[in-house]
Amino acid sequence: MIALPPIGFVGLSGALLAVGIFGILTRRNFVLLLISIEVAMNAAILDFVYFAAYAPGTANGLSGQSIAVVLVGFAATEVAVGLAIVLALYRVKGTINVAEATDLKL
Amino acid sequence: MTILTGLFGVAFLVPLLSVAAFAIVGLAGGRLARLEWGGWVAVALAGAAMVLGVLIGVGEMLSPGKYTDVRYTWFHLAPAPGAFPNGFSLVVGTLVDPLSALMLIVVTVVGFLVMLYSIGYMHQDRGLPRYYAELSLFLASMTGLVLADNLLEFFLFWELVGVCSYFLIGFYYEKPSAASAAKEAFLVTRVGDVMFLLGVFLFFAHYATTGPAGGWAANGFVFANGTAPYLPVASAGHSTLLTVAGLMILGGAAGKSAQFPLHVWLPDAMEGPTTVSALIHAATMVAAGVYLLAVTSVFLGFTPIDQLAIVAVGGFTAFFAATMAVVHPDIKRVIAYSTISQLGYMVLAVGAGFTMVGLYHLFTHAFFKALLFLAAGSVIHAVGTQNLFKMGGLRKPMRLTAAAFAIGGLSLAGIPPFAGFWSKDDILASVYSTLGSHPEYWPFFLLAFAAVFLTAYYIFRAWFLAFSGEHPRDPAIAHAHEGPWVMQVPLVVLSAFAVAAGLFVYIPGFAGLLVHGTNIPPHLSVTDLALSGASVGLGALGILLAWQLWGNGRVYVLAADSSLQSIRSVLLNRYYMKIAYDWVGSRAVYSVARAADFVDRYVIDGTIRGFERAFAGASDRLRRVQSGVVSDYAAYFVGGMIVVFALLLIVAPYLLARFGGG
Numbered sequence: 001m002i003a004l005p006p007i008g009f010v011g012l013s014g015a016l017l018a019v020g021i022f023g024i025l026t027r028r029n030f031v032l033l034l035i036s037i038e039v040a041m042n043a044a045i046l047d048f049v050y051f052a053a054y055a056p057g058t059a060n061g062l063s064g065q066s067i068a069v070v071l072v073g074f075a076a077t078e079v080a081v082g083l084a085i086v087l088a089l090y091r092v093k094g095t096i097n098v099a100e101a102t103d104l105k106l
Numbered sequence: 107m108t109i110l111t112g113l114f115g116v117a118f119l120v121p122l123l124s125v126a127a128f129a130i131v132g133l134a135g136g137r138l139a140r141l142e143w144g145g146w147v148a149v150a151l152a153g154a155a156m157v158l159g160v161l162i163g164v165g166e167m168l169s170p171g172k173y174t175d176v177r178y179t180w181f182h183l184a185p186a187p188g189a190f191p192n193g194f195s196l197v198v199g200t201l202v203d204p205l206s207a208l209m210l211i212v213v214t215v216v217g218f219l220v221m222l223y224s225i226g227y228m229h230q231d232r233g234l235p236r237y238y239a240e241l242s243l244f245l246a247s248m249t250g251l252v253l254a255d256n257l258l259e260f261f262l263f264w265e266l267v268g269v270c271s272y273f274l275i276g277f278y279y280e281k282p283s284a285a286s287a288a289k290e291a292f293l294v295t296r297v298g299d300v301m302f303l304l305g306v307f308l309f310f311a312h313y314a315t316t317g318p319a320g321g322w323a324a325n326g327f328v329f330a331n332g333t334a335p336y337l338p339v340a341s342a343g344h345s346t347l348l349t350v351a352g353l354m355i356l357g358g359a360a361g362k363s364a365q366f367p368l369h370v371w372l373p374d375a376m377e378g379p380t381t382v383s384a385l386i387h388a389a390t391m392v393a394a395g396v397y398l399l400a401v402t403s404v405f406l407g408f409t410p411i412d413q414l415a416i417v418a419v420g421g422f423t424a425f426f427a428a429t430m431a432v433v434h435p436d437i438k439r440v441i442a443y444s445t446i447s448q449l450g451y452m453v454l455a456v457g458a459g460f461t462m463v464g465l466y467h468l469f470t471h472a473f474f475k476a477l478l479f480l481a482a483g484s485v486i487h488a489v490g491t492q493n494l495f496k497m498g499g500l501r502k503p504m505r506l507t508a509a510a511f512a513i514g515g516l517s518l519a520g521i522p523p524f525a526g527f528w529s530k531d532d533i534l535a536s537v538y539s540t541l542g543s544h545p546e547y548w549p550f551f552l553l554a555f556a557a558v559f560l561t562a563y564y565i566f567r568a569w570f571l572a573f574s575g576e577h578p579r580d581p582a583i584a585h586a587h588e589g590p591w592v593m594q595v596p597l598v599v600l601s602a603f604a605v606a607a608g609l610f611v612y613i614p615g616f617a618g619l620l621v622h623g624t625n626i627p628p629h630l631s632v633t634d635l636a637l638s639g640a641s642v643g644l645g646a647l648g649i650l651l652a653w654q655l656w657g658n659g660r661v662y663v664l665a666a667d668s669s670l671q672s673i674r675s676v677l678l679n680r681y682y683m684k685i686a687y688d689w690v691g692s693r694a695v696y697s698v699a700r701a702a703d704f705v706d707r708y709v710i711d712g713t714i715r716g717f718e719r720a721f722a723g724a725s726d727r728l729r730r731v732q733s734g735v736v737s738d739y740a741a742y743f744v745g746g747m748i749v750v751f752a753l754l755l756i757v758a759p760y761l762l763a764r765f766g767g768g
Binding site: 021024025026027028033098099101102103104105 | 732733734735736737740741744
């Protein structure tokens, strides 16, 4: 039903993942870090959706789409927790720079 | 008589009595203040040991040539494949035979007398419990050594007397010279001890499986087998192994008996109390070396090359040590050199094959040399110095001591009828009788013969310097007086021995002890009488010269430009041998030690420290990986992920293609 070639979709989700990881590795701002994580995660969700549509008619097709929905819920939850941590960090440290939040190391 | 021989079975009590004294005084000495800090306890137990020891000695005299071996097998290892076919045993036990009986009398009698004398001599010293405990331990070890029935047990007690000697030389350990003398004695005798142990191994290598009853391995190095010597003496043979073993034994004996070239420690050992010098470094322990040679020659045998070496060492030392005694200003050291010289005579006799003649001289020497030391101790106790040139005129306030020293001196000089004459004359006559078949003994016989003159001279030089004249040369010691009775009694008893011990040979039983199983010296032939006359003449000449130079309080001063000055300086410096040994120690040995230290410090420790540093550095770097920054962790995570993918997608397919095959 959708006629996008597989290589395009896999390339798209790979590019999203690369952008997300680049953001995770380079951003020092906690909020931007969270956004980068969302981008990387959406690459995975996109894969689920695409592969479910790519092989329709099999029982797996539906399960891929439902997992994508669940993952969207997870991502929302994760952002809620992450933003709560950002607020708590800001209260304690007065900054949301992750390079300064190193108190948990041994 | 049967009662006495019955005592042979309990001979082990002799050392045990002294062990008891050691334990009591050592543990409770501090609380025995009323008994002179345990001195009387030690004296009483030494007295008991003496009674037992002398009774055993007399018992042996009454049953000449009897061997009584009381043995207890300490442990026995069953034969294992490829090991000794009859198993391996270690035994402990006591052996009463003519040799040990004679030594037992000497050790216990002199030990008791010195112990008694100590009560007076050591009266003002601190550390008395230590002194009596160590002296008792020494007596225990020495009697144990004498009674040992196998070579290993002998070696054990040999080391024990060595360590007691070390303790007692260093008795005044707060004095640096005493501490260093103790160390020196220990180290020098250790050279001999190592050789002795090598000798034991070599003899064991030869007799381990050959010999009666399955050889030494099964019988624990024993000397005697039941009632007879373990090996027939003639079995020694001429093998190179036995020759080397005998030379090693000679080395051990030379260390203990202070024979050239291991003699350097004995004069320095005079740093200990004079009583210790009398007992350990004159009468008993230093004689252990001679006793070792005697035991070896009776039970194991020496080869002709060994004998020549022993004769050479003994004869040379007899003369060599006497020369150093001639010039020394210290009364104790003069007697110490004299001891070395006299031990040389004994070694000479044993080497020439006259074991019992050597032991006979050991017997008489123990008494007159202990007498000389105790008399010297009496003088030192009275005047507080050992320098002969400060003394003088002491015969007036100290008549007994002067007489005792004179008797000891006459005995040492070999003037008849004193004890030393008989035994020294026996040695000279015995060795002379072998010269026909062993012309190579000539030079050593002549050296020993010449030493007679020096002996007489140096001992009477000491006597005249100390006792003749009107008053002491040092006014500070004008008020000398005799010691208490406990010091006088041993002098009297030992004087009696020094006069009469030579006549003991006319006691039938005693003669039986001496002639057993050994060559008998020729007696009362014309050459023997001429030889005696010559040696007595030499001795008298020496005394005369001493009187000429030092008599009546004269002090003979050698002219400063005299050609003899250089000789005197060589003698006073002990032929520079001590300096040479120190040089060897400080340069040769020290540089080896430095090299070893370098290897230890930089090569071995360096390797270990290198590893340690490498790991510490690596872990320090690795520690920094944990920065606490989330982004860093994410980076590691991503890196790891890339590695995993690389493995899965590149390495794994490659490996499968390369090795998968099937």
